[in-house]
Amino acid sequence: MENKNLNPMKYAIGILSIILFLALTIVGYTGIRASKEEVPRPNITQKAKKCLDCHIDKGLTKGAIRDWKLSKHSEKGIGCNECHIPVKGTPERITNMATACENKEVRREVSSTNCKQCHDEKVKEFAKGKHAFAWSALESQPTTHMQPWQIMAGEKGCGGCHKIGRDEGQCDSCHTRHRFSAQEARKPEACATCHMGFDHPQWEMYSTSKHGVIYATEGDKWDFTKKIKDWYKEPLKASFSTPRAPVCVTCHMQEGDHGVMTSWGFLALRLPEEDEEWMKYRAKIMQGLGVKLDSDEGKRRIMEMVVPNQMARLTKEDWQKERDKMIKVCSQCHGESWAKDELKKVDGIIKEADKLMAEAIDIVQGLYKDKLLPTPKDYPPNVDLLRYYEVQSEIEQKLYFMFLEHRMRVFQGAFHANPDYMHWYGWAEMKRDLSEIREEAGKLRKEHKLAAR
Numbered sequence: 505m506e507n508k509n510l511n512p513m514k515y516a517i518g519i520l521s522i523i524l525f526l527a528l529t530i531v532g533y534t535g536i537r538a539s540k541e542e543v544p545r546p547n548i549t550q551k552a553k554k555c556l557d558c559h560i561d562k563g564l565t566k567g568a569i570r571d572w573k574l575s576k577h578s579e580k581g582i583g584c585n586e587c588h589i590p591v592k593g594t595p596e597r598i599t600n601m602a603t604a605c606e607n608k609e610v611r612r613e614v615s616s617t618n619c620k621q622c623h624d625e626k627v628k629e630f631a632k633g634k635h636a637f638a639w640s641a642l643e644s645q646p647t648t649h650m651q652p653w654q655i656m657a658g659e660k661g662c663g664g665c666h667k668i669g670r671d672e673g674q675c676d677s678c679h680t681r682h683r684f685s686a687q688e689a690r691k692p693e694a695c696a697t698c699h700m701g702f703d704h705p706q707w708e709m710y711s712t713s714k715h716g717v718i719y720a721t722e723g724d725k726w727d728f729t730k731k732i733k734d735w736y737k738e739p740l741k742a743s744f745s746t747p748r749a750p751v752c753v754t755c756h757m758q759e760g761d762h763g764v765m766t767s768w769g770f771l772a773l774r775l776p777e778e779d780e781e782w783m784k785y786r787a788k789i790m791q792g793l794g795v796k797l798d799s800d801e802g803k804r805r806i807m808e809m810v811v812p813n814q815m816a817r818l819t820k821e822d823w824q825k826e827r828d829k830m831i832k833v834c835s836q837c838h839g840e841s842w843a844k845d846e847l848k849k850v851d852g853i854i855k856e857a858d859k860l861m862a863e864a865i866d867i868v869q870g871l872y873k874d875k876l877l878p879t880p881k882d883y884p885p886n887v888d889l890l891r892y893y894e895v896q897s898e899i900e901q902k903l904y905f906m907f908l909e910h911r912m913r914v915f916q917g918a919f920h921a922n923p924d925y926m927h928w929y930g931w932a933e934m935k936r937d938l939s940e941i942r943e944e945a946g947k948l949r950k951e952h953k954l955a956a957r
Contacts, residue, residue, distance in 0.1 A: 876952050902937055
């Protein structure tokens, strides 16, 4: 009987062909599905088409056009006009701005007044937070107006970050143009441009803390398309796509609230202080900020500078409200008593930093009082911790660095769970600053005695 078995080689080739066919079919299907998900579907209205055609013909803003096509705005038919033609109530700085566009209604810059047409709730939340005061805080500095405008107001310098509070808010500071992605703004890198460097290195602190290390090693798997308020909706559900450690918005934008605020504020100041010893240190620091608490002038400056710019927490209730919010955040992963204890430790660290700061201010103030340091005509009758650009002597510069760099790193490093920043970049540097200020003051006094003989 003839052997009807297939040739083994032909049989193997047949099986491989079937496997290859199935593999290509699966890959092809998933590839098609992926490409469908990735292809943007902009809904281009007639108004938007007119703008796009003109910009394309002239070779303008190619990146903006690409980004807009990837945005949720483009899917919903929200185009150029809805943002770049100012609506009623837009700040005059923008409405009075010259335009290079053929449509003379168009303005290059956009304020949150336009965003408010669709995002009213978020714009109102933003107005209650400290980001809304960023521009006024910049302008309130005593020597800001003395610097070249390119350094201060331009986007290459201070204005590049402080503009978030300009013209009732600049949403594109976090939701970058022209994609305006909520997913992007939820990631900690979105905060890094401004929250880094000399007096506020929160990005460096966070990214090298244990929380930041967890994000660095696992964050690419986390689902940032999900709204913040939904991250821990099922608190005991284990999921590799749910953030395992906090990112900036976890703590500072609880449930997506745009009213960013902290209990201690940017300068770690609160008034009044129930601890009498601590209150003496605090009064010295406030005096160094131009606010003498026991004078009518000091009270006036509180109303004109501290209150409008949210520089300090002025009631126990305001401070406690923000502290309770932070305890609630920490308790999503930790125990409530643990969270309270850890935050209380930082309070103690701030007091110790304030003690060093108060002594340094007292030493320099004594040099002014005894006329061992000249006081320019435009100086206030006390130490000015904010006059950093026009400091006249090394000891004043040392005091400025102690306050705005090293003291900031002490409490910010502690709150961001970074021991090295708190200690070596903060506390140890403050100790060294104070030692050098004592030594320099001693030399000045000795020189004065010798000159007086």
